[in-house]
Amino acid sequence: MGDQHIIYMDHAATTYVRPEVLEAMIPYHTGHFGNPSSIYGIARDAKKTVESARAQVAKALGALPEEIYFTSGGSESDNWAIKGIATANRKKGLHIITSSIEHHAVLNTCEFLEKEGFQVTYLPVDEFGLVNPDDLEKAITSETILISIMYANNEIGTIEPIGELGAIARKHHVYFHTDAVQAIGNVGIDVRSQNIDLLSLSAHKFYGPKGVGALYIRKGVKLANLIHGGGQEHGKRAGTENLAGIVGLGKAIDLAVADIPGHNVKVRAMRDRLLDGVLRTIPHAKLNGHPEKRLAGNFNVSFDFIEGESMLLWLDDEGICGSTGSACTSGSLSPSHVLLACGMPAESAHGSLRLTLGDENTADDVDRVLDVLPKVVAKLRNMSPLFQNATKEEEYHV
Amino acid sequence: MYSEKVMEHFRNPRNVGEIEAPDGVGEVGNPVCGDIMKIFLKIENNVIVDAKFKTFGCGAAIASSSMATELVRGKTLEEAWEVSNKAVAEALEGLPPIKMHCSVLAEEGIHTAINDYRKKQGLPLWEEKNPHSHGHGEDHTCEPQE
Numbered sequence: 001m002g003d004q005h006i007i008y009m010d011h012a013a014t015t016y017v018r019p020e021v022l023e024a025m026i027p028y029h030t031g032h033f034g035n036p037s038s039i040y041g042i043a044r045d046a047k048k049t050v051e052s053a054r055a056q057v058a059k060a061l062g063a064l065p066e067e068i069y070f071t072s073g074g075s076e077s078d079n080w081a082i083k084g085i086a087t088a089n090r091k092k093g094l095h096i097i098t099s100s101i102e103h104h105a106v107l108n109t110c111e112f113l114e115k116e117g118f119q120v121t122y123l124p125v126d127e128f129g130l131v132n133p134d135d136l137e138k139a140i141t142s143e144t145i146l147i148s149i150m151y152a153n154n155e156i157g158t159i160e161p162i163g164e165l166g167a168i169a170r171k172h173h174v175y176f177h178t179d180a181v182q183a184i185g186n187v188g189i190d191v192r193s194q195n196i197d198l199l200s201l202s203a204h205k206f207y208g209p210k211g212v213g214a215l216y217i218r219k220g221v222k223l224a225n226l227i228h229g230g231g232q233e234h235g236k237r238a239g240t241e242n243l244a245g246i247v248g249l250g251k252a253i254d255l256a257v258a259d260i261p262g263h264n265v266k267v268r269a270m271r272d273r274l275l276d277g278v279l280r281t282i283p284h285a286k287l288n289g290h291p292e293k294r295l296a297g298n299f300n301v302s303f304d305f306i307e308g309e310s311m312l313l314w315l316d317d318e319g320i321c322g323s324t325g326s327a328c329t330s331g332s333l334s335p336s337h338v339l340l341a342c343g344m345p346a347e348s349a350h351g352s353l354r355l356t357l358g359d360e361n362t363a364d365d366v367d368r369v370l371d372v373l374p375k376v377v378a379k380l381r382n383m384s385p386l387f388q389n390a391t392k393e394e395e396y397h398v
Numbered sequence: 399m400y401s402e403k404v405m406e407h408f409r410n411p412r413n414v415g416e417i418e419a420p421d422g423v424g425e426v427g428n429p430v431c432g433d434i435m436k437i438f439l440k441i442e443n444n445v446i447v448d449a450k451f452k453t454f455g456c457g458a459a460i461a462s463s464s465m466a467t468e469l470v471r472g473k474t475l476e477e478a479w480e481v482s483n484k485a486v487a488e489a490l491e492g493l494p495p496i497k498m499h500c501s502v503l504a505e506e507g508i509h510t511a512i513n514d515y516r517k518k519q520g521l522p523l524w525e526e527k528n529p530h531s532h533g534h535g536e537d538h539t540c541e542p543q544e
Contacts, residue, residue: 305454307454310456335432346429346430350432384453385425385435385452385453
C-alpha cells in the first residue's frame with residue numbers, strides 16, 4: 001500500500017494510544033518498574049502511582065477509589081462480574097437476566113453458567129436495539145441474582161436506558177452490572193445516580209493501552225474472586241499489577257471524560273455528514289440502530305444485495321478500515337447476533353458496514369469515504385445475482 | 399488471511415457477467431448464509447466455450463467463482479464435471495478452512511449448470527459422486543458439514 005493515507009474508522013474495535021498517555025506510561029517500563037507489593041522506595045512510588053490511577057478511574061465514574069479494581073480488560077471484567085456474582089450468591093438464587101445483544105464476553109459467560117445449572121433470561125430488543133425496561137421488570141423473579149445489560153452496543157451503537165434499568169434492579173434488590181466498554185468517553189456516567197453495582201471498562205477503547213481495564217464494584221456487593229493468588233487489589237484480584245498499563249488507563253480516562261460534549265459534537269458532525277451522504281447517494285441502504293440514542297461516532301448501515309467482507313476488502317484496498325456484521329469475517333457462518341436480534345433478515349445483516357469514527361478523523365476522511373464507498377457498493381452489486389433479480393435495473397454507475 | 403492469488407482474483411475477477419441465451423445455468427447457495435453463485439455456460443459440441451458468473455458473497459466466494467469459470471472454459475463437459483472444489487481451492491493457492499465451502503459452492507454451481515444443460519437436451523442427469531452438503535436448505539443451518 002506504500003504511503004497510502006490510512007483512514008481508520010474502526011474505533012469501536014480499538015483505538016490508538018494518545019501520545020500523552022504513552023508518554024505517561026514510558027517511565028514505568030524502565031526507571032519506575034518496581035513491584036507495588038515490595039517495600040523499597042521505587043516500589044512505594046509504584047504503589048502510589050497505582051492508587052492515583054485508581055482515583056482517576058473512580059472520579060470518571062462517580063465512584064470511590066476503593067470501588068475500582070484493575071483487570072486485564074473488558075472480557076476479564078465481564079467474566080469476573082458475572083461469575084463472581086453467580087458464585088457468591090448461588091444460595092440466594094440461580095437466575096440471571098441479560099440481553100440478546102450483549103458482547104460475547106457476557107453472552108458466552110452466561111452460556112457457561114447455564115451449563116453449571118444457572119437459568120439465564122436473554123431479554124429481546126426492539127428494532128433499534130433498545131431493551132424495554134418493562135420487559136426487565138417482568139423477567140425478575142425471587143430467584144434473580146444479577147442483571148447485566150450493556151451501556152452501549154458495540155455494533156450498532158445503541159445507548160440503553162441504563163438509569164431506568166438500574167432503578168428497576170435496585171427496587172427489586174438485584175445486582176446490576178453494565179458492560180460500559182463502548183460508553184466511556186462518549187456518555188456521562190454516574191454509578192451512584194444510575195444505581196450501577198458493577199461496571200466493566202477497557203482502556204484500549206478510549207485511547208489507552210490494550211491489556212488493561214477495570215471493574216467497578218460498589219461497596220458491599222458480594223462477589224467471589226475470579227483470579228486467585230496474591231493479595232493485590234485488596235485481595236480480590238491476584239497478579240502483579242500491570243503498572244504501565246494502569247498508569248495509561250488512568251491518564252486515558254482522565255482525558256476521555258474531560259470534554260465529552262466537545263468530543264461528541266465534533267465526532268457526531270462527521271458521522272452525520274457521512275451518514276446523510278451515504279443514504280442520499282446509495283439506494284437500498286438502511287441505517288441500523290437507533291437514529292438518536294446512539295454513540296456519536298457509530299455508523300452502521302446495511303446495503304442490500306451485497307456481502308460485508310467483500311466491501312471491507314475493497315475499502316481496505318483504498319486504505320479505509322471498517323467492520324461488518326457479516327458472518328464471513330468471524331469464525332462462524334452466521335451473521336451478527338445483534339442485527340438478527342433487532343429483527344433484521346440474515347441477508348441484510350450480511351450486507352452491513354460499521355464505521356466508528358474517532359478523535360483523529362477529519363472532514364477529508366469523510367469526503368474520501370463518500371467518494372469511495374458508492375463505487376465499491378456499485379461494483380459489488382453489479383456482480384450480485386440478487387441485485388439483478390431484485391431490481392431488474394440497468395447496471396448502474398456512480 | 400487470503401493468499402495473493404485469492405486477492406488477485408477478488409480484485410480482478412474473470413468472467414463476471416451473464417451470457418445471453420445460455421445453454422446451462424446453475425444457481426446455488428442461500429442469501430441467509432451470505433453466498434449465492436449463479437453460473438452461466440455456453441456449450442458447443444460438448445465443449446464449454448464460455449463461462450460467466452454473478453456472485454453475492456465474500457472475497458473467497460468471488461475468487462472461487464472467478465477461478466472455477468476459468469478452469470472449466472475450453473473443457474468438455476466430462477472434463478468440467480471432474481473439476482473438484484479442491485482443484486478450485488488449489489488453483490487459488492489455498493483457502494482458509496472456514497472458506498472451503500466457497501469452493502464447494504463453485505463446484506456445485508458448475509455441476510448444476512451442466513445438469514441444467516443436460517436436462518434441456520433431454521439427457522440423463524449426472525449424479526454427484528461425492529455429494530457435498532453445504533448445509534444450505536433442509537436443516538436451515540449455514541455451518542458447513544463434513
